[in-house]
Amino acid sequence: MSTQSGTEYPSAAVPDRLFDDAEAERRWRARFHAPRISVPEWAIDAPDANVYVSNASGVWEVYSWDRSTGEHRRVTDRPNGTMHATPSPDGRWIWWFNDTDGDEFGSWVREPFAPGAAAERAVPDVHDGYPAGLEIGTRVVAVGVSTDDGSELFAHIDGETTSFYRHEDDAGIASLSRDESLLAISHSEHGDSRHPALRVLSTDGFTTIADKWGGEGKGLGALEYSPVAGDQRLLVLHERRGREELLIWDTAADTEQEIELDLPGEVVAGWYPDATALLVVHFHQGRSSLHRYDLSTGELSSLDTPPGRIGGAGVRPDGTVEYSWSSAAQPTAVRARTASGEDSVLLEPPGERAPESAPVTDAFVDGIGGQIHALVSRPADAPEGPLPTVFSLHGGPHSADEDRFSAYRAVWLDAGFAVVEVNYRGSTGYGSAWRDAIEGRPGLTELEDVAAVHDWAVQSGLSDPEKCVVNGASWGGYLSLLALGTQPARWAAGIAGVPVADYVAAYEDEMEQLRSFDRALFGGSPETVPAVYRECSPITYVEAVTAPVLVLAGDNDPRCPIRQVENYLDRLAKREIPFEFYRFDAGHGSLVIAETIKQTAIEVFFALRAVGLR
Template sequence: MSSSGENSSSAAVPEWEMRFRAPRVSLPEWAEGAPERSLFVSNATGTYELYAWDRASGAQRQVTDRANGTTDGMLSPDGESIWWFDDSDGDEFGVWMRQPFAGGEDVVAVEGLEASYPAGLALGADGTVAVGRSTDEEGSTVHVVRKGEGAPRELYRHRESAGVGGLSHDASLLAVEHTEHGDAMHSSLRVLRVADGSVVAELDDTRDGTEELGLEALGFAPVDGDSRLLVGHQRRGRWEPMIWDPVTGVETELAIDLPGDVSADWYPDGRALIIGHSFEARGELWRYEIEGGVLERVQTPPGSVSGATARPDGSVEYMWSSAAEPPVVRSTGGGVVLDPPGAKAPRSVPVETVWVDGPGGRVHALVQRPEGHTAGNGGPLPTIFEVHGGPTWHDSDSFVAGPAAWVDHGFAVVRVNYRGSTGYGRAWTDALKHRVGLIELEDIAAVREWAVSSGLADPERIVLSGGSWGGYLTLLGLGVQPDAWALGLAAVPVADYVSAYEDEMEALKAMDRTLLGGTPEEVPERFAASSPLTYVDAVKAPVYISAGVNDPRCPIRQIDNYVDRLRERGAVHEVYRYDAGHGSLVVEERIKQVRLEIDFVRRHLG
């Protein structure tokens, strides 16, 4: 691979563009009552859409076809229908639609429910449906429709954020994840009887009113008459699973002695769990026998496992990739499960792990260098800090086309799992409360200092870049650390925190109240301290901003406010607005955005 990113066989098509265009597929979801019927997402047409797959015949069919793409979908347990969420141009506000698996007319899936933001969906084997909704006016609601009942019945309502956690296999019980206590980062669980909405049990890990520990519903046991619910908890300072029976009240802790975060899902017989283990930015799989507590490794290559499902025959299908190798759906039964036709994505370079002492503890960073460059060989490089979104997310040893494009262009790429990131324990994830943005930037600054002192990065050519929360940290960093960064590239960012709060979807307002300790009226000083707009007059570096005009998460008005201030100052900046929501599902649009970023860097960095 050449440093310019050109393919040796076709100089007109850069390898970085080929990575975006290469056909990809998601991990297929399969129908419990019809395991040969599956649903997956693919970009085969150039836009990410839903596809039906009949494994018995091998036939595949495109289900959705919308200008801005579709990724939210679910297969009914009997395999007869496909549910998909229909919004307007990426604004995430809409209704669930339904289409027969074999093809046919799309119809509104649940009559009588107005458009809303989605807050979970559960489909029962007997035809019962639970729909979670969120609107600015109503807050959070959960409605249930049972076969033969007709109109949807409201089972839950609250102003704070909440959503569907799952239906029991016989559809008699409904789990609701809620944050009625006001902490949107840490949910509690309530199990209701579907028949009448009465409360069966509550699970709340609030500790004496002084500490909130999160809970999440991972799914009821896939067996009729079995009321066990698989639950993720944080009681020992990390995410790990346990089994809770809300009917009997019995909680069963699981003896899973693995470092880092642990998630789980059921095997189809309900006797074992498929364990997803994430530690220090890499992932692996295990099988856990519930009776006897036996833990057995499921062999996967080194890298990241981004999803796994156990099939009725006992095999496990999983999505795997590494920073160097493109994603592929594999099976423990052998071979590739779903291999899309067309050119394969060119590989990239491996990632190396770096640990840096930061003000809040050791910070984990992932580094990629152009081929041929090693520590102490080749001199300091132009370097881009690609900051992940979330903030409750983390960068991993997985294949990402964006960073690979910068490596192709001769850049070192550094990705930092700052405080607020998942995968390093609850204390690390929760550390950014009240000093939002500023804490993350302290960790990024520590890694920047290492990058310069180690000889990796040219201090005059370091770019700060990111999307969503990463875009927010980019704009905040350009103002708070104006001498540290040569350029800034911010995609779909928070730019004016107060205006963003006023315009964003209700669930994100709840998250902001949790992070900052109140509303802009209640804690104005915290919103000001964490808002990029506060520091815009200190920005020295040229700034590139891209934004979706229909974005409900980082709305366009607050970005315009920031851009107006840049313009008033005569600051060097460029803005690209496109017709979508929080990012784009159209491949050529995404390539266009990266191309514009590369061009901006070439012109202003050299």
């Protein structure tokens, strides 16, 4: 494969099939092809007008659903798919973000909810950029844009567009009050985009009404204004006590009400339509649950969802809670729970339902930074004794692996691998200190936890130490490359999807939001703290790599740009280490199901050969 640098890289092998058994081959592909759907979002003033995304066409695209007629319509049809869309409050328009080939750079467009007219640029006089928030009112529209110059926020009011905020650090549109008189924005003028502050502005002149910041290392996140007109209370996430919790900020009076819930882990929430209660999504140790919190009585009641993952939730005007649920064993379903407690499937997309998979179990491993939580899966028909094992490292880093359905995890199990998913330091859901423990030493800190879980997996008899594969995408891809260079004795192979490979070059080429994030995470830029970037960059350790390496990267990736991947591969090519490279025409991953299947087949086939199973 010829590249921009002129170096020829070995192309990744694409197998015709992964399994000799026809049913096994059909089953793993069917999990990816099975149609999936997001929880519908409805227009607040026209709740019959709904928008969702689905892969039913083979590409993730935007769909509309008119509940009054039952009609479903595919709205977008783009080669690389569309994931971001929302209805206008009156239900007349569908807004979706129009980028180029998955590069995330573009503008918001809108088209009528009723079919017919073509999409048009939604807000005039707003330049293209990376999205930084959107709030749509009946009179006020607020749009955030990020470019290499920083963040710029615009308002379109009564036919006129105004740029009302500009700053070199990360900022974004957060929430618009129901009466459209107040606009909350998120900003990092204090220099730390990982722990943002909030500001409330009047939409009449954009004067500051109130400011709120949690202090150093304690961010604030605006969830949403009350849905009741005239109610200027803003629901906010804070972390004053070392984890993300809820408060209600009356932004007009500048008073607040902290909401203390007797729940371990962390929470996020949204309003009930009459603003008398909150729908709380609770996350703890890889699983989530739904609760109703009554604001007048302080009563917290469970909605009794089974163990698994809540992928999104909202409350309809009649009090029905609509939500997405799955577990490692059970495929995703969009369900509806009425106010009386009746629970049923809301939407069943056309086509074959995904075949089930194996459940996950929990492992709690002592590490130098505290107890590490991992999710462990074994093939259903696994023989006794140590197994080849994939250590699958999630992206983010501020994310977490969960007890959710994953066609990707399932195919590794079908191929005979155990799968270990590590919620290393840096993961969310385990408190602020756990999430922020990677500051100043990212990558290497997480890998200390991966090493501890790897030791446990070998010592417990789960994993064959000669057949352990480290694997991940995005931040997980970065960790995989870093692990191959700093822990070479542990790994039989490494797979890195859309990774950071050369951190200095990545910083130079990536979108500005990520530069701000990196400055906060590393303690500065490559110019101000060069030693930290050097110590934490995979390219620093390329000479120590001994295991076979597979790298997958997108041509249009603004998060982990292609040049820095090539820099790493150029160095790797000078050594006698077997490696393969797969380059695809999209951005930070693909929304095309056929492409996802192809990449998955490449990864599993590579690992099977690397550990001697093919």
